[in-house]
Amino acid sequence: MITPIAYRKTLEGKSNAHLISFSDGHDYVVKFFQPGFERSLPNEWVGYCLARYLGLPIPFARLVEIPPEFIAQVPELKVMHHTQFQFASLYVPDCTDGHQTPSNYSISNHQSLAGVILLDYWLCNRDRTRKNIVLCEGDQGKYQLWIIDHAEIFGAYNWCASDLDNLSEQLLKSATHGIMATNIESEDSFTDYLDLIQTIPIFLIEEVVSMIPEDWMVTKEEKKAMVSALVTRRKSILPHLLQRFLKKVYHPLHEKNL
Numbered sequence: 001m002i003t004p005i006a007y008r009k010t011l012e013g014k015s016n017a018h019l020i021s022f023s024d025g026h027d028y029v030v031k032f033f034q035p036g037f038e039r040s041l042p043n044e045w046v047g048y049c050l051a052r053y054l055g056l057p058i059p060f061a062r063l064v065e066i067p068p069e070f071i072a073q074v075p076e077l078k079v080m081h082h083t084q085f086q087f088a089s090l091y092v093p094d095c096t097d098g099h100q101t102p103s104n105y106s107i108s109n110h111q112s113l114a115g116v117i118l119l120d121y122w123l124c125n126r127d128r129t130r131k132n133i134v135l136c137e138g139d140q141g142k143y144q145l146w147i148i149d150h151a152e153i154f155g156a157y158n159w160c161a162s163d164l165d166n167l168s169e170q171l172l173k174s175a176t177h178g179i180m181a182t183n184i185e186s187e188d189s190f191t192d193y194l195d196l197i198q199t200i201p202i203f204l205i206e207e208v209v210s211m212i213p214e215d216w217m218v219t220k221e222e223k224k225a226m227v228s229a230l231v232t233r234r235k236s237i238l239p240h241l242l243q244r245f246l247k248k249v250y251h252p253l254h255e256k257n258l
Contacts, residue, residue, distance in 0.1 A: 028088035040151035047150025061089035098130025123153035
């Protein structure tokens with residue numbers, strides 16, 4: 001397992017994220033457990049694993065341990081609640097978020113965008129804002145898009161098991177989804193990703209959830225509820241939400257641009 005070698009800075013936002021350099025030569029955005037946001041780390045882990053399985057543009061992530069002797073040298077870390085494992089995602093340098101990028105930008109990796117939108121609806125991610133994408137400028141003024149921050153999937157960063165039976169079945173209010181939709185050339189890509197989501201083996205979903213560290217305080221019953229919500233939602237809810245998204249968002253945007 002990699003080890004931390006230098007603390008860089010505290011990052012903006014409510015997710016308790018810190019930029020730390022590790023022994024593999026890379027910088028990682030490390031999120032720590034914090035009271036009041038108890039589900040943030042489990043949410044991050046599940047969102048990351050499923051996004052990776054779908055081949056979506058999400059920075060590589062891993063579980064890391066921050067030794068007590070390292071924490072003792074960093075005032076910003078000493079004041080926090082510490083678990084054995086933290087969630088660390090590879091820092092993407094020289095990029096901007098959606099607020100900092102000029103409007104009407106084109107996305108080079110547009111083939112993945114339908115999958116991002118469907119993932120958000122499957123996981124009930126209420127927080128796909130312009131701050132939760134990262135854009136790296138490339139050739140011909142086009143931007144490569146990365147998705148970050150899945151702390152609020154399952155509708156919240158502090159859900160309880162009963163909440164998972166009542167996740168929203170409404171369209172998400174996301175200007176970022178609108179920007180993505182304008183860059184999706186064919187609605188067939190939505191169908192392709194829907195088929196992929198619906199054929200993910202249940203045992204793989206169970207494995208992902210089972211790997212949530214014990215000290216992140218998710219009980220066995222809550223883990224079962226997470227799996228049940230994911231399996232039920234992808235089969236019964238996601239197809240209907242996709243049709244509503246196509247009708248209310250995707251088609252109007254593309255008819256406007258004709």
